Amino acid sequence: MRGHRLRTPPHRPPRSLARLGVALLLTVAAGVGAGGAAAPGTAAGGARQAAAPAALDSVIPAPAAVAPGGSPYEITADTAIRVPPGSSAAAASARDAGEYLAGVLRPSTGFDLPVGSESGEVELRLSARLKKAVGTEGYELTSGADGVLISAAAPAGLFHGVQTLRQLLPPTVEADTAQDGPWLVAGGRITDEPRFAYRSAMLDVARHFFTVEQVKRYIDQLALYKYNTLHLHLTDDQGWRLAIDSWPNLAEYGGSTQVGGGPGGYYTKDQYRELVAYAASRHMTVVPEVDMPGHTNSALASYAELNCDGVAPPLYTGTSVGFSSLCVPKEVTYDFVDDVVRELAELTPGRYLHIGGDEAHSTPHDEYVAFMERAQKIVAKYGKTVVGWHQITANPAEGAVAQYWGTTGGEQEVIDAAKAGTPLVLSPANRTYLDMKYHAQTPLGLSWAGYVEVRQSYDWDPGTYMRGGVPESAVLGVEAPMWSETLSTNDQIEFMAFPRAAGAAELGWSPAAKLGWDGYRDRLVAQGPRWEAMGIDFYRSAQVPWE
Known part of the structure; x- marks a missing residue:
């Protein structure tokens, strides 16, 4: 019997306790004891701590292909988002994806992150050549010391690539108030497309x-x-x-x-x-x-x-x-x-x-x-x-x-x-x-x-x-x-x-080759702090070793 069977800040009500939980989690991870005064992302005396970015293969859904390597990119106050020029419907939709990304990142980073077609270290690029490789919903994400490039044959692919970029950043990027960085994206390349339409x-x-x-x-x-x-x-x-x-x-x-x-x-x-x-x-x-x-x-x-x-x-x-x-x-x-x-x-x-x-x-x-x-x-x-x-x-x-x-x-x-x-x-x-x-x-x-x-x-x-x-x-x-x-x-x-x-x-x-409970469970652990930052009241299953 069947019968018995995105997120933008305006649609996320405040969850002060969830945010407090994330902050405490980060404080413990940073090694700040009961008597410490350092904020997350900083060491005693105010120096920024080293931080390891999330691995490229740590996201959900698991990407089709991952090639890690090279230096990470750090989103800073100087970062801009570059989108395709032109007045076509595809270009307009791609610009919308850029504005969406900026809308997610601005509250938590506190950065302006201007969106334009002239220049930008985080770039969304339409590339017809990718249609054969990854279809209309797939994308390539390349990251290095100089920036992040998300390429796709169609705006849907750029949008999906943006979701991957979100998950490569610290969970607190989802918060609706300013958080401490650094905002690092691991170096390497993701090539990704969906198994089912x-x-x-x-x-x-x-x-x-x-x-x-x-x-x-x-x-x-x-x-x-x-x-x-x-x-x-x-x-x-x-x-x-x-x-x-x-x-x-x-x-x-x-x-x-x-x-x-x-x-x-x-x-x-x-x-x-x-x-x-x-x-x-x-x-x-x-x-x-x-x-x-x-x-x-x-x-x-x-x-x-x-x-x-x-x-x-x-x-x-x-x-x-x-x-x-x-x-x-x-x-x-x-x-x-x-x-x-x-x-x-x-x-x-x-x-x-x-x-x-x-x-x-x-x-x-x-x-x-x-x-x-x-x-x-x-x-x-x-x-x-x-x-x-x-x-x-x-x-x-x-x-x-x-x-x-x-x-x-x-x-x-x-x-x-x-x-x-x-x-x-x-x-x-x-x-x-x-x-x-x-x-x-x-x-x-x-x-x-x-x-x-x-x-x-x-x-x-x-x-x-x-x-x-x-x-x-x-x-x-x-x-x-x-x-x-x-x-x-x-x-x-x-x-x-x-x-x-x-x-x-x-x-x-x-793809079927990427499925498997053990790997999925490990990646699921990282979603808990993200959901807390988003104000999502999720079920903390005993099958998952939540942090």
């Missing part, structure tokens, strides 16, 4: 509603780990979260509550556009989901005619699944689907539109197949590619993407569809579902797919996960879903997402 995280805003600012905060955190897709679960039994002009009661009435009976909420079309644009600024594509024919009580409660008996049920604030269904035989059902898909497609520039399709226990199988056939054609009519939970493999349209959420990789219907050409996004619930409890005492989350500790979530290979001879080429990518039956705040999201979201990101990005 689709690297996604899902946020369920239907069970509990999350505001635009809350979603932006999560986008910023995901961006650090090179996610390129945000799947928004916009509708479910408990709430409809997007305004639809042709069916206004969906949001105004169907969105008026949530699990536990809170006030709920919904996004206006302008707010949804704002989220899409914000995700795009972090090189993430929004994939909206309107679940059907099940998980539809909020719609059924809003419009009586969508029910076979013509009677609207009451709004629902519980957490059970499988009890609701659109009325498949009624023609008005397809008018409804057409209107919703049309308006959603107009708002969504990305190629994918998710129509759910899972846990339709109240829809007879023959009706389910008939409904999904028509619904998929409607999506295609408006120029989008269908994504659905793996139950759509009962009758997938040509080109449709199936999102697998099982726990064994052995469902024959899914295996057959994948071998016949249906691409898979892998979200095995006992591996990637971020709302699963870590252990029996975890205060949040569910456990229907078992307990999912940090190693359990990471220690599998998407390329070999499906049984029955499904090749890696059938796997479009990996997604880490976050269902929100028990979650209503950013702190709760973060506690359940981290560290596991970092692991899912690595599984989607890094």
